Amino acid sequence: MTDKNIAQSEPVLVAIDISKARHEVLIAVPGKKRRRRLTVLNQLDDFNRLIATLSDYNRPVRVAFEATGNYHRALAYHLAAAGFEMKLVSSVALARTREALHNSWDKNDPKDAQVILHMMEIGNEQFYHDPLMRGTNDIQELSKTHDIVSKSKTELWHRILTHYLPLYFPEADRFHRSSRSDWFFAFLERYPSPHLISAMGKEEFIADAWTVVGRRVSKERLLADIYETAKTSVGLPVDADSDALRMFRLVLAEGRGLIAQRNHCPVVYVYIHEKGDREPLHRIAQRRHRLPVADLYTWDWTNQRPDHPGRSW
Template sequence: MTNKQTTPADAVLVAIDVAKARNEVLIEIPGRQRRRKLTIRNAREDHDRLIALLLDTGKTVICGFEATGNYHRPIAWRLIQAGFEVRLVSSMAAARTREALHNSWDKNDPKDAQVILHMLRIGATQHYHDPLLAGINDVQELSKTHEAISRSKTEILHRIQSHYLPLYFPEAERFRQSSRSDWFFAFLEVFPTPASITVMDEAAFIEAAWHVVGRKVSKARLLADIYQTARTSIGLPIPLNAPAITMFRMVLAEARSLIRQRDTIEKMADTMLAHSPDYQQLRKIPGIGPINALSIIAEAGDISRFGHHRQFLKFCGLDLSTHQSGVFRGRTKLSKYGNARLRRTLWLAAQVAIRQKENSFRDKFERYIARDRDNPDLRRKALTAITAKMARVVHAVIKSGADYRPFFEGTVPGGRTPLCGAIRAQSATL
């Protein structure tokens, strides 16, 4: 992937400033001094009019635009289907170029079209990868919907923990073991208050709740513990038919509904990607489960298009940058000018990997923090290094087509460890 593309001298350049209702279009045709300005509504007839106008030129057409929410997707798809080359302009690069060209931060749609046209002319653009054309549109929708549902579920869980449980059943919090489990919400939906439990004797409660809590180790002991806890609870004495309890149960039902939706998406994603080689190879990397693999594929697309792992690191925003001027040299740190969602996914995968046994990620993390294990700043830097290593391994595995192999780390001169040791079976020795 490159940020610099060659623009043919005889090509028709089309700069499009995308908006929700209408787009400002600036067309530069070789041999004509005057540029053509158009306002194109986001309607089929206007899209057809623009395409017909560009086809009539009989020349190579290069279109450029700045990503704007999802409003650029339909017109970009129409332009690609018409056979035009479509390029993407970086939002930050456009802002800096606008300031340089106009010596002002002033921003408006016609001026943005001029900036995009200038960047097309000098080739300061990126290739536009259309998700529908690349075949990852469905994967992206699954990934984004899963994230939205997970966030909603987390918000409801926090509401239950910080509002409903402290009021009506404070002691129940210690019985919740996992945010992925449905049994706790199902139990509270049936028994939302201590009074709903103590209204019967212990044996009757255990019989009534036996099938509610699902399959549990020492289920009888767990239910007996819940019953004794309910007898000494400090929860407010609210009757079961009170509107407050109705609201509590409504929130619990919503939480359970979100859990079911999340599980459905996870099963659908696993079925959809079951025959994807990239998905299967990603799943073999420590720390990358079904959802992390889904998110990586959704956000990165075809990882093999990155010729070198440094290009992939830059795409993720995990490349290093330093502010330097004259004798002054600032701190070297992550640029973070990349795909934030992909970077976060790799960060989460790194956190999982360092908690697993016997893998190269944990070994590197342990060596990094060995000199001061309790230093939070050192641990943060170590986890950042592991995140970058995770990105390099992901790129190497997909690029080479080789499966990730079990733990292998050898000490080499200079203290660095070879990346190939994690993915090459030929050189792996325990």
């Protein structure tokens, strides 16, 4: 009787090779040598069919897969919601195990499912915590979006520094202080060429650009310096209505949009209890630091300042 109970508690092992349109499933039932293969399309009906098939075994079910982009998230959520134990297989360990078992770099979906099942049998698995079920999905998306917008803004700013400014206004670089500042993009969008500035009188330019640069210390001196610099600029003398300047303005408008998006992204802070530190989560993610175990840290996002969106009090 005891042996029977122990046998009934042995889990059904399910190895899944994830792909975009369909998933290859390999099922190993305790006590049976023959393994069952299934192909599951990335559709709700197929997900429900797989869940029903696994539930019919009336045994605990342990599912393992290799994370593939975000294509695994939907299937993993539905299986976890059905009460199955979810495991993760390391991509590096999977590749090394496949080479060791088959003595070849060749791979295909059925073969990967076999290798994943072998790794499950020897216990070479990792924990999988579904972000939606664990309540960390919002935190994850906030951090990812902040990182994406910041990287896009940095890439665009480098493009401006290395392509557009050397062509049209090389001397303007020294007036720039921070890539987070919108005023410099707004100024270049208004005056993409120094010849547009030098065509105006000094007082006329200062009056016209007064509201563009925002609240600056010694604003009049700054604008006067820009005007004198524009008069001796070596920038290319392109026409104000040329396609070249129109493209420059298009890129600058994109940069201003990215700055606005970044300023409206709440900053997620992580409190690490061991160290007593408080650090933005996106910076930890950029350095690829591993967070400590879950009970040693908490998080929140900052209270937004109405005068400076995206900044905390």
